Amino acid sequence: MPVYQYGATMIEWQFQKRPELKRHYVTVERNRPVLLRGPAVSEQEQQKLIRYRARWIKLKLEEVNQPVKDEFVTGSRLLYRGKSWYCQVEPALELKKPIISFNHSKFFIQSPEGRSLSKKALREARDVFFRQKAKDKLIPRIRHWQRQTGLEAVATRLHRFPRRWASCAEQNILEFHPRCMEFSPAVLDYVIVHELCHTVEKSHNQAFWKLVALHYPDWERCHAEVERLGVEV
Structure with a gap:
């Protein structure tokens, strides 16, 4: 080099x-x-x-x-829509809470802490950002896949699970972790189809996986990606 x-x-x-x-x-x-x-x-x-x-x-x-301990600084990266993006941290001392925005090539983070941001403050700001993006991108995809598959959920909610990405309750209410927005569009679609299939088959039995494969043939590759990323507590 x-x-x-x-x-x-x-x-x-x-x-x-x-x-x-x-x-x-x-x-x-x-x-x-x-x-x-x-x-x-x-x-x-x-x-x-x-x-x-x-x-x-x-x-x-x-x-x-610059040396950092438990802080997020310019040059750090955030995962969003399947890619790791460059972050620029800008001082915004007038704010009480940090604000995260994205311009299709990098993240801008306005930090009330100056040129860095604590991991705790970052998690809270990221959660706000992901919740808004989930409303813009996740919810419309759920509607799309309901039309595509004919599988219907009673309602959809966002919920910060401690150790899982999504869930389908007995009443067929779907819940998704806001950090699902870290997934690529293809993997996010798989997660949606996976939960919609649970409206018919509650357990991960053979019939369930056949239903998933019917509606999403590329499910195995996407499922491996979901397991690889995991969810932090």
Whole structure:
């Protein structure tokens, strides 16, 4: 991997060819090489681009790689819709609680704690963000799969389970953990179909899995992803 020395700072970078981009972009993340994206250029041209942004890169490296204990800082990442996204923490001392927003390429976190955020405050803010996104994206998908499968739930709720993603009660009320929004759209669809199938078969018997396979043939791959992620208490 190429390296450019700027004063006492060693800038290691990785080039990602993106022909659809009209210019080159530099991304600096915690504990990762600098990422240079854009149209194909020689390594010599890459070095010129890095050299041109070297002062800014040095400052960003110092910011994102600052020592932290139990805090969330710029350069940390959050999982959303199946991808891990870069986070930018901005001081907002006038706020009582942090606010998380997403602009389709990274997270912006307004922090009343300054340039960092405690893990507890992050969890609470993330829960608010995921609950809103679940209303925007999860609920419409439930309606879609009810029409698609013909399986009907009495009601749908959001609930922060300690150790599970979702549930179907005896009364056919579906409940989903807000962190289901961490799943990719395909895996989220599987979770929805899984719970809808429980409106017919309450246990994980052979008939249940046949019903799941009927409505969602790719269920095994998605089920493995659900088990891999788990749920934190």
